[in-house]
Amino acid sequence: MNLIKIFSIFFIVVFASLHAQINIEATTSVSGQKFKIEISESPEKYFISLKLLDSIQRNKQFENEMEKYGGEYFALTNKSVKSDSVKSFLNRIEILTEKNSLYSIFTTEILKTDYKKFDHLINLFTTQNPEFFEKMESKDRIFLDGTIVKINVCKNGNGKTIWAHSPREKSHPEINNLLTSTLEIFRSKNLLSGEKMITGGY
Numbered sequence: 001m002n003l004i005k006i007f008s009i010f011f012i013v014v015f016a017s018l019h020a021q022i023n024i025e026a027t028t029s030v031s032g033q034k035f036k037i038e039i040s041e042s043p044e045k046y047f048i049s050l051k052l053l054d055s056i057q058r059n060k061q062f063e064n065e066m067e068k069y070g071g072e073y074f075a076l077t078n079k080s081v082k083s084d085s086v087k088s089f090l091n092r093i094e095i096l097t098e099k100n101s102l103y104s105i106f107t108t109e110i111l112k113t114d115y116k117k118f119d120h121l122i123n124l125f126t127t128q129n130p131e132f133f134e135k136m137e138s139k140d141r142i143f144l145d146g147t148i149v150k151i152n153v154c155k156n157g158n159g160k161t162i163w164a165h166s167p168r169e170k171s172h173p174e175i176n177n178l179l180t181s182t183l184e185i186f187r188s189k190n191l192l193s194g195e196k197m198i199t200g201g202y
Helices: 003-017 060-075 084-098 116-127 130-134 173-188
Strands: 021-028 034-041 045-056 101-111 147-155 158-165
Touching: 021 116, 021 173, 034 173, 045 116, 045 173, 101 173, 116 147, 116 173, 130 158, 130 173, 147 173
Parallel strands: none
Antiparallel strands: 021 034, 021 147, 034 045, 045 101, 147 158
């Protein structure tokens, strides 16, 4: 690899790290509904992708693995979604199910000048710490019939993870706004059905 290629790759990596990258996962435990959002920032635009879970391929190995997690799942009923044990459990389940998941994928892009409120919201997520968004999260227990939302934010080489259980306007206004406004972009472009049941009510 010549010197020009090395500097080109270095420039691309450094340039990309200076702009926001937000990854969102929202999973509803009882219904099994799940969607993922990826937001990538450029100087003038946001590139957004949405993945809706279609199905999970279940085989004997997968069922056996899931069965192992059954006892641990119910043992966490008195834990908050912010606890390390719950986060660890959810991450392990995510790795297992992701290998067997099939998604429908939608993509779009928007100009920052056309979506100033959305741009302001993204800037809020890149500048505030996780506690700012998690402030209304219950410290008492995890609700097994809700939607667990995990948001990974990266900018300027710094990353953070934000967790929330069933975020709504009263409990987590910023997280609720991020979910609903991003999905509304797809709906306004007729890329996504207006039926909110497929996106956990958001």
